[in-house]
Amino acid sequence: MSEDPPRxxxxxxxxxxxxxxxxxxxxxxxxxxxxxAAIRPDAPPVDAHTEDAASLCPVEAITFTRDRD
Structure with a gap:
């Protein structure tokens, strides 16, 4: 079973x-x-750029999850 990509x-x-x-x-x-900030509806999968954006956010407002709502 494959793991869901992070959201x-x-x-x-x-x-x-x-x-x-x-x-x-x-x-x-x-x-x-x-x-x-808003996530683009057509955003590609999480990549190094999104990880950089999360680490650079001055208030740590960006996170990732693998859980489905």
Missing amino acids: LLIDRALCISSGICAATAPTHFTRSADGR
């Missing part, structure tokens, strides 16, 4: 709209109308 999560309550995620991984992140 991106953004805690919008933590997001301070720094824009680092969208600058680091523009194919994965965008900014919503309120300026906070």
Whole structure:
């Protein structure tokens, strides 16, 4: 049985709209109308750019999960 790929999560309550995620991984992140981070609906699978964006987020608002809701 193969493991599900990780999914991106953004805690919008933590997001301070720094824009680092969208600058680091523009194919994965965008900014919503309120300026906070949002995951692009057409985002490709998690890769090194998304991991970099998560590690650079000043408030650690970006995480990954393998759990399905």
